[in-house]
Amino acid sequence: MKLNGSKLVYLRVAEIALAIFFALNATVAEARTVSFCGTHDYGRVCKDVYRRYNEDHILCRQRYSSCQPVRSGIDDADKDIILTAHNRYRSEIATGNHSRLPCASNMLEMLAWATTWKVGCGYTLYSSRSAYDFEKRYTCAYGPGGNVRGEEVYKVGPACTDCPEGTCCGESCQQYNITPSYSGLCTTGHxxxxxxxxxxxxxxxxxxxxxxxxxxxxxxxxxxxxxxxxxxxxxxxxxxxxxxxxxxxxxxxxxxxxxxxxxxxxxxxxxxxxxxxxxxxxxxxxxxxxxxxxxxxxxxxxxxxxxxxxxxx
Incomplete structure (x- = not known):
């Protein structure tokens, strides 16, 4: 997935920097980029949220390198683009506006697998057409991962009719003073x-x-x-x-x-x-x-x- 201004296209993933999972209605995790020498500079500043779930988190591993990274982290604009792209696509599936597939009645804010709700993204920065022209190439991991053989991707039915307890969808969110961003998705909170x-x-x-x-x-x-x-x-x-x-x-x-x-x-x-x-x-x-x-x-x-x-x- 390449971010170039407001354009979003899907590409084959090359070398990537890994990131932590986060809920889709929260911020997207940061990732470290490739340095000029081609080595990764992980964990220069290891945040508590990374250390919370794993004593040996990938972003907390120090690797010696004399190289200077080209760039580090994902800015707020990139996070917004990533979240918007995923949730817009998911809402289109849930409401039956993306393909000939039936509508989904139980879809949370993520990709097609209904119960997937976390995403972690990373990118590599590389020169493309000239030494002064750089592009970012992204890849994302999802949790729960889904794509389990023999299990349903989502429940077929009118959008929002089978949302989990404790969530709201569409007009039902108004009683909680919540304005949902996507009409076909079950909205959660914590x-x-x-x-x-x-x-x-x-x-x-x-x-x-x-x-x-x-x-x-x-x-x-x-x-x-x-x-x-x-x-x-x-x-x-x-x-x-x-x-x-x-x-x-x-x-x-x-x-x-x-x-x-x-x-x-x-x-x-x-x-x-x-x-x-x-x-x-x-x-x-x-x-x-x-x-x-x-x-x-x-x-x-x-x-x-x-x-x-x-x-x-």
Missing amino acids: AESVLEAGQSAEMTFEQPIKSSHGRLCIEVEYNKGPNVAGTLDRGLFELLVTPVVRPQRQRTINLSGGAINTMRMRITLHYNFDVKIGFSFIVPRGSPAQYVNIHKVLIYEKACPERYRHALD
Whole structure:
């Protein structure tokens, strides 16, 4: 994929610089470029977000080189072009405007494989027609990768009719004051917090909830851990349940987790009055920096399934 101003064409990929995966509705990861001597200059400045998931991330590996890189990093304009190109193409597939293939009912913001939602891109800079004329050639990797033999690429049906819980699409996003960028794609969101030692953060949903029969199931998908892989996991992530009429009777429940895998917790609450749901994140003094990502919060007016239940009365 070559970026030349506003033009976008697909080309055979030559030598590339690798990049980390990121969600498509976030920024595209940076990548290091090829130096004048033809060697890679990885990891001159290793960002915490790279070190979070791997102690030996490709962008954190130092290689000795006396060469000076031609250029390093992907600027904001390139990131916008990459994200726009991917999501526009995906929306065209979902709405049936790209080919004779049927519409997709469950497509997130990525390429044709419905559940793919992360992209990492890198490029090489090379001279083309003259010593003063350079071009960038990009390649991108995707996760989850998709293209699994025997599995469906996406569910056939009218666009947006089978979006995952916790997402919105098209006009349904208006009730959440969200304006979707692409009419045929299920829109997702998440909250992230990165804290240093001794810091804390708290988030509470403004709208109270109440069960007509006194039972609620709270489902939370998240991941948390040290901001640098290999250091101690010390962050305390808790669910907060606060009665509206008696906030001093706030209850907490600890949420466990790991730095790589997404965790799912389901907690049954027994309240017959209005409560507010929230989360707190605390990093004890003397601890390394910690992070937490909240991907999904769902609330059902029923008890959680027995095998997932963690009751809070």
